Amino acid sequence: MNQPIKRRDFLTGLTAAGAALALPAAGRGSLPTAPVAVAKCNTYGREMVDTLERMFDQIGGLGRLVKNKTVALKINMTGDTWQRLGFHPAGSTHFTHPATLGATVHLLGKAGARRIRILEGPIAWGESLEEAMYNTGWDVSTFTNAAPKVEYVNTNLPYPGKKPYTRVEVPKGGLLFPAYLLNTAYEECDVFVTLTKVKEHATAGITLSMKNSFGITPCTIYGDRAGEDEPYPVPYGGRGSIIHYGSRQPTKIAPPEIDPNSPRQGGYRVPRCVADLCAARPIHLAILDAIETMAGGEGPWVRGSRYCRPGFLTVGTNCVTVDAVTMAIMGFDPMADRGKPPFENCDSTLKLAEDLGIGTRDLNQIEVVGTPIAEARFDFRAVPGGLPPRTSGPGRPS
């Protein structure tokens, strides 16, 4: 299991994310799969950079994926930039850690990426992404200087130019919406990389690589005060009213939801939206950080959330397989469905993604390279100080 996979296997995994939807869904065995690299890592220093580089090599190397390409790197900055869990910096709990971001940019650049665009739509943030990063306490120059050409796009704002938003269709018609309007930066890329924290989630059960794509929907169209007819010029609030609760439809330039009579519950809607987005905007590389994180929720606003140090990283080219392996390390069964941890109150995003043919969550179908799951295991529900799982009620919209 510790052998690096062959480059051919790597490429198979790469294309699976995008091409899987053409495959017949004739049982789980036919679903796309790709190896997942797992590594123990306890610090955000040099050890982490070397570990990540080794993990990328284990899944076939970054060069074939990114060389001479424009890479879009979606990070995770959920909640306000000034919010913390206790005194922990956001990067140690609920944001992408700045060190993993710097390391990823560095390694992408080292692998020959022509242009790296860091993308995120910080909540209710109408200014540049760089300013959001400064407000978090990050030194943006460390990212800018980590690779030859690094750019930043606040994807909660319209993309500058003639095409602010791009429509992406959900293959097979979609689960919640048939198509989504995204900031055009999500289209203007050759490779889409997601870099996020390993967390639980009050509404969707887990925040892993797929859930990070929830934040690619622009709040100017899908946000609480989005315009009815035209997108609002700046984002306000989260995606509660339109996506979590379905109390209104998005701005008219975006298609309305498929079934207005479907449940108006976050636990039903958010996982479907996430699966839709991962099918419509396929992820080519998923990087998950659990060196430091939090248990019990996706942000400090979740009651009972607490800091923890699981000390592992996972990497892979199929977002479903990466999330499945990571769930297993977290102490959850990736085959769990609604009613079982961590999906006590929601549908499983992984199962929905399987239904869309994105990838398999069956560990028997997934090759794990590097550290075995059992050795990396860190039971999130066993972190002291937690509260019993909610039995009802919504989480906070993000």
Add this chain to the structure above:
Amino acid sequence: MNLTPDEIPMLWPCGPLAAAQRRLSEGFTPEMKTTFDRWLQPQALDLLQSSPITCLVLPWAAGLAEDKDQWQSSTALVQAALKRGLKVVGWIDEKADAAAAIAAARAAGLTAAAAHGFSGNAGIPVLPWAERSHLPWDSKAPALVAAGNAWPGVQAQQGGASEAGPTGKPWVESNAWFVELARLRAPAALWLMFDPPAGTVLRQQSYVVAVMDTEAKGGRWVLSFDDNLRRGLVEGNAAAAQTASAVWHTLRFFARHRDWGSMQSLALVGILSDYSEANFELAGEVLKLTARRGLLTRPVWASQAAQRGFAGLKAVVCYDEELPQPALRKRILDFVAEGNLLIAGPKWGQIGKPSPSHQHPRYNIQLFGKGRAAIAKENVADPYEAAIDIHGLFSRANDVVRLFNTATSGGLFYTGTPDGKRALLQLVNYTAGGGRGNAAAGTPNVAVWVKRNYRAARMWTMDAAEPAPLTAVAADSGYEYHIAALPPYAAIEFEA
């Protein structure tokens, strides 16, 4: 007895004139008249027995028939107040016959009068009062009295909510920017007149915040209680007494720290203006709204900048309608050439080369010497948008202070001594007690980040007799101080 710069004034609405004035507005009740009558009695001064109040401001003339009744009926109160060592100032409204009212004040033995636009030899000190943009800055009076101020604190929003949503910042009103502006310009003490919002039942903390907002930068609020509180006090209501006690406590705290008022702003962005009537509103709003965003700014009077320059600043904002005089303009350009930033209105035109690496939808970014100039493409009319642009153009990369786990919302005052050996960071939490937070318990787990490495830090709070030492933790190219529960007001003293 003469007025001194350290007076702590309080509005003392009483007697027939106060009742007549109140009757002109909505909601007047017979009980209110009773309260005004009771506050006219000398024994009402017992309410001040444990207070730091040193000066009463009485309604004295308003151009109403009750003016003369007021002069006669307040004699006993005035005498009793003077006997207790209190100063008494007669407040003369704009519509009153100021000369006659001042003469009556002198005859009644009042310490001073406050009159709108009055100048001349009155036989007693006359404090000039005016709207903020019309204050006679060079007055020799012991205090300038500014009207037209806001009630500080979180403002109610649509639907009655007092705070923004979980991801928005509360809408905070503050007069602190004006206090700083005035104190830079005027040698006299600054008194602010503002009343509690009509028709609102105010919490104790609302009064405390109003005091903090005014005193933090060295101003004095002419303390003004609402109808319910005044009534409660004379009726011996325990809750009313508790509110008054909290206000006295807050005033005493600031009186003990008068030296803090002499410190100078450590903000790096200066809002340069002549602060004339034409420019006052925009420049003032920019000061207020940048503060609300947590961007540290300070006012810069054009009349002073021509002589003193821009020491300590990294950016100057100049939106005045007219270009500055040549000498000041040269100073500004020199400032930019040294490596600093100018953000200015469109009249500045082309002063440098277009920057190939900076694009902005509303500003042309130009390179000039070692610095940059951001020249607005169109007239700047919206201070809200201007504040956002200033923040982005200057960039949070230049932050010297950041707060975590609390929204700043304007209550962040960073000052220091000219020699750089001491600094003070005052934190006023406008949302405390006004929303969901527990004012008494404080805001949990607040991290205060400062760029500078100080040798020692200690935190003053209202409730502790002595400051508590704070320990710095290196973080993000600066230093953090972790505060387990941040009370509604705290002042961190730093030693370099």
